[in-house]
Amino acid sequence: MLEIHDLTKKFHQHTVLDHLNMIVHKGDLIYIHGINGSGKSTLFKLICDILEPDNGCIILSEQAHIGALIENPGFLERETGMYNLKFLAHLNHHFYEDKIMQLCNDFQLDIQSHTKVKDYSLGMRQKLGIIQALMEDQNFILLDEPTRGLDEDSVKAFCHLINDLHNQNKTIIIAAHEYLREIHYNKILHLKNGLLIEDEVL
Numbered sequence: 259m260l261e262i263h264d265l266t267k268k269f270h271q272h273t274v275l276d277h278l279n280m281i282v283h284k285g286d287l288i289y290i291h292g293i294n295g296s297g298k299s300t301l302f303k304l305i306c307d308i309l310e311p312d313n314g315c316i317i318l319s320e321q322a323h324i325g326a327l328i329e330n331p332g333f334l335e336r337e338t339g340m341y342n343l344k345f346l347a348h349l350n351h352h353f354y355e356d357k358i359m360q361l362c363n364d365f366q367l368d369i370q371s372h373t374k375v376k377d378y379s380l381g382m383r384q385k386l387g388i389i390q391a392l393m394e395d396q397n398f399i400l401l402d403e404p405t406r407g408l409d410e411d412s413v414k415a416f417c418h419l420i421n422d423l424h425n426q427n428k429t430i431i432i433a434a435h436e437y438l439r440e441i442h443y444n445k446i447l448h449l450k451n452g453l454l455i456e457d458e459v460l
C-alpha cells in the first residue's frame with residue numbers, strides 16, 4: 259500500500275525525519291508513538307503530499323484513497339457540520355449521506371443541528387474531523403491524535419469503529435500518545451531520532 263525509502267525532512271537546520279524507511283501493507287492497523295516533536299504529524303503530512311521531502315521517496319499505491327485527520331482540521335467555521343461534510347465530500351464526488359449519518363450516529367454527533375462549526379466544542383470538532391476522514395469510504399486512513407477531546411463513550415465507539423474498518427481490510431495508521439488496548443493493532447512503531455523502530459505488539 260505504501261513504501262517509504264530514505265525519507266528525510268528538515269525544517270531549517272533541524273532534521274525531523276532522518277532517512278526513515280517504512281512499509282505498510284494493505285490491511286495493516288499500525289500504531290505510531292513518539293514524544294512531542296518527534297515528527298508524527300510531519301510524517302503524515304509528507305504521506306499526504308502536504309509537505310515536500312528533502313530526500314527520499316514515498317510510493318503510494320494507486321488504489322489508495324486517503325482519509326486523514328492531521329492536527330486541527332480546517333473547516334468552514336461559519337457553516338454547520340453537515341454543510342462542511344457535504345462540501346468536502348462533493349469536492350471528491352464521494353458523497354454518501356447514509357455513511358455520514360451512520361458515522362454521526364456512532365459518535366452521537368447531532369449533525370442536523372444548526373450549530374456553526376465555530377461554536378463546536380473541542381470534542382465535537384474532533385468527531386467531525388474523524389468523520390470527514392472516513393465518510394468517503396477511504397481505504398487508507400491516517401489519524402493523528404484522533405481521540406483528543408473525546409469523552410469515554412466516544413473513545414469506545416472510536417475503537418469499535420477502527421476494529422470494524424480493520425476487519426474490512428482497510429489500511430489504518432494512528433499516531434497518538436495514548437495506546438488504546440481495545441484497538442487490535444498488528445504493528446507498533448516508535449518514532450525516535452527521525453527513525454521508526456518496531457516494538458512488540460502488546
Ligand SMILES: Nc1ncnc2c1ncn2[C@@H]1O[C@H](COP(=O)(O)OP(=O)(O)OP(=O)(O)O)[C@@H](O)[C@H]1O
Binds near residue numbers: 293295300
Ligand atoms: N512548518 C514547520 N516549520 C518549522 N518547524 C516545524 C514545522 N512543522 C513542524 N516543525 C517541527 O518539526 C518537529 C516535529 O513536529 P511534529 O508536529 O511532526 O511532531 P509530532 O510528533 O507530531 O508532535 P506532537 O506529539 O507534539 O504532536 C517539531 O520540532 C516542530 O517544531
